[in-house]
Amino acid sequence: MFSRFKKPETGPASTGLKPVTSSGPVAPTAAAPKPISISSRPVPAAPPPKTAAEAMASDKEKKRKDKIMELKVELHKRLLDNLNLSALEKASEASLKLEIASITAEALDEMSVALNAQDRQILHQELYDEVMGLGPLEALLKDETVNDILVNGPKRIFVERGGKLSLTDITFKDERHLLRIIDKIVSAVGRRVDESNPYCDARLADGSRFNCMVPPVAVDGSLVSIRKFKKDKLGIPDLVRFGAFTEEMAAYLQAAVATRLNVIVSGGTGSGKTTTLNALSSFIANDERILTIEDTAELQLQQVHVGRMESRPPNVEGKGAVTQRDCLRNALRMRPDRIIVGETRGEEVIDMLQAMNTGHDGSMTTIHANSARDGISRLENMIAMSGIEMPTKAMRSQISSAVNLIVQASRLQDGSRRMVSITEITGMEGEVISMQEIFRYERLGTESNGKIIGRFNATGIRSAYSDRFRQWGYDLPASIYEPIA
Ligand SMILES: Nc1ncnc2c1ncn2[C@@H]1O[C@H](COP(=O)(O)OP(=O)(O)OP(=O)(O)O)[C@@H](O)[C@H]1O
Numbered sequence: 452m453f454s455r456f457k458k459p460e461t462g463p464a465s466t467g468l469k470p471v472t473s474s475g476p477v478a479p480t481a482a483a484p485k486p487i488s489i490s491s492r493p494v495p496a497a498p499p500p501k502t503a504a505e506a507m508a509s510d511k512e513k514k515r516k517d518k519i520m521e522l523k524v525e526l527h528k529r530l531l532d533n534l535n536l537s538a539l540e541k542a543s544e545a546s547l548k549l550e551i552a553s554i555t556a557e558a559l560d561e562m563s564v565a566l567n568a569q570d571r572q573i574l575h576q577e578l579y580d581e582v583m584g585l586g587p588l589e590a591l592l593k594d595e596t597v598n599d600i601l602v603n604g605p606k607r608i609f610v611e612r613g614g615k616l617s618l619t620d621i622t623f624k625d626e627r628h629l630l631r632i633i634d635k636i637v638s639a640v641g642r643r644v645d646e647s648n649p650y651c652d653a654r655l656a657d658g659s660r661f662n663c664m665v666p667p668v669a670v671d672g673s674l675v676s677i678r679k680f681k682k683d684k685l686g687i688p689d690l691v692r693f694g695a696f697t698e699e700m701a702a703y704l705q706a707a708v709a710t711r712l713n714v715i716v717s718g719g720t721g722s723g724k725t726t727t728l729n730a731l732s733s734f735i736a737n738d739e740r741i742l743t744i745e746d747t748a749e750l751q752l753q754q755v756h757v758g759r760m761e762s763r764p765p766n767v768e769g770k771g772a773v774t775q776r777d778c779l780r781n782a783l784r785m786r787p788d789r790i791i792v793g794e795t796r797g798e799e800v801i802d803m804l805q806a807m808n809t810g811h812d813g814s815m816t817t818i819h820a821n822s823a824r825d826g827i828s829r830l831e832n833m834i835a836m837s838g839i840e841m842p843t844k845a846m847r848s849q850i851s852s853a854v855n856l857i858v859q860a861s862r863l864q865d866g867s868r869r870m871v872s873i874t875e876i877t878g879m880e881g882e883v884i885s886m887q888e889i890f891r892y893e894r895l896g897t898e899s900n901g902k903i904i905g906r907f908n909a910t911g912i913r914s915a916y917s918d919r920f921r922q923w924g925y926d927l928p929a930s931i932y933e934p935i936a
Pocket residue numbers: 598599678679681685690693695718719720721722723724725726727868869
């Protein structure tokens with residue numbers, strides 16, 4: 452067996468096997484008696500079996516699954532022991548799958564195990580994922596309905612679908628198995644995680660955002676979070692269709708972006724900030740030069756003239772970091788019409804506000820905050836933390852002249868993501884920044900299944916930028932500002 456990809460007989464077991472190596476601190480050991488519990492489907496919220504026949508059937512199904520898991524552990528061990536993994540890197544998917552099929556057939560014969568065609572198919576795919584992909588995570592990465600994958604130690608993998616988190620029945624065999632997959636991901640981007648360097652941000656080959664933290668800092672086993680990359684980002688029409696905001700609000704936002712107001716999208720974790728920012732960017736004209744700066748490149752702008760930058764963490768020796776602030780300062784010398792910063796979270800705030808104040812109107816960013824007012828406090832805190840000493844009033848006046856609009860995104864308890872408020876910054880009153888809310892989401896109640904009932908409404912206040920909108924050719928009807936009684 453392993454005709455084409457078999458390891459040379461004489462070579463040491465772990466030489467040159469970087470991607471799925473059995474060397475290093477996170478390698479699996481040969482002594483692996485327990486099954487790798489990997490299956491490709493999340494746990495359905497199944498009610499307990501009602502009849503004896505159903506109970507028997509589910510028992511049988513469980514035994515079948517257990518048997519496949521045991522087989523997989525054994526076969527995976529054989530694969531890792533025998534395959535020449537450096538040769539595999541050049542092998543095509545089809546030829547490797549053929550090889551795995553023949554190895555499996557041979558091993559099953561040896562073990563005198565019979566499997567039906569469907570089980571064989573599953574086994575082949577899962578073995579392929581183990582050798583070439585990210586093991587148990589592979590099926591979830593391929594599942595289009597999954598937005599986030601959250602791993603809390605080897606035995607608990609959660610997924611987020613439609614704003615709701617659920618536990619899957621997919622598990623890693625043990626912490627070593629999980630660590631091996633983590634190592635595979637981070638070594639592919641030239642990073643390393645271990646006791647002295649226990650966390651890491653990375654981008655997966657498909658663009659998904661990845662973060663991990665390993666023991667002992669992660670107490671109950673490694674923690675992994677993956678924000679899946681969506682090839683087709685949600686656009687304005689999708690967001691309107693999903694009830695994230697109304698057509699009237701979209702028309703207002705179009706006027707705001709097209710007339711180059713500086714916009715901040717504020718929201719909590721996973722509330723849809725990046726998605727909203729990306730959708731808003733579609734209102735930018737095609738002839739403008741846009742520069743984007745992100746920690747992990749997620750934005751997908753449709754315009755022709757886009758320059759994308761991604762910050763870089765320091766290397767193992769603590770050198771070579773390129774921060775968002777570095778990128779932003781450099782971007783200012785690159786003749787941008789607009790600057791988009793994926794998320795402002797630190798010292799770059801100063802440069803962002805300055806850019807917004809000095810001729811780069813129409814710039815946009817997101818911040819982590821729970822309301823427009825809270826967003827302003829976050830900006831103030833970030834300025835204070837960046838070490839710049841500025842009187843509060845000066846700080847606020849800088850913010851109020853830089854930022855025109857705060858769009859608040861929120862993930863409600865029922866999992867739906869909505870733009871709960873659109874607020875304009877109108878200036879200063881004494882030491883306080885004055886604001887006016889133009890649109891808001893009103894909660895009216897909750898259905899018995901937990902779904903939130905609500906509606907978007909105008910506050911009755913006309914935009915302070917109405918004249919500007921009109922001068923630029925965006926003559927919004929006065930009716931969009933009228934509240935529903
Ligand atoms: N209105 C919406 N309806 C349905 N799904 C949405 C909506 N907005 C965002 N999503 C999905 O929710 C997930 C999180 O969105 P997004 O990455 O924009 O959030 P975020 O606030 O930027 O998160 P983070 O704080 O982690 O950066 C994505 O998978 C996205 O496709």
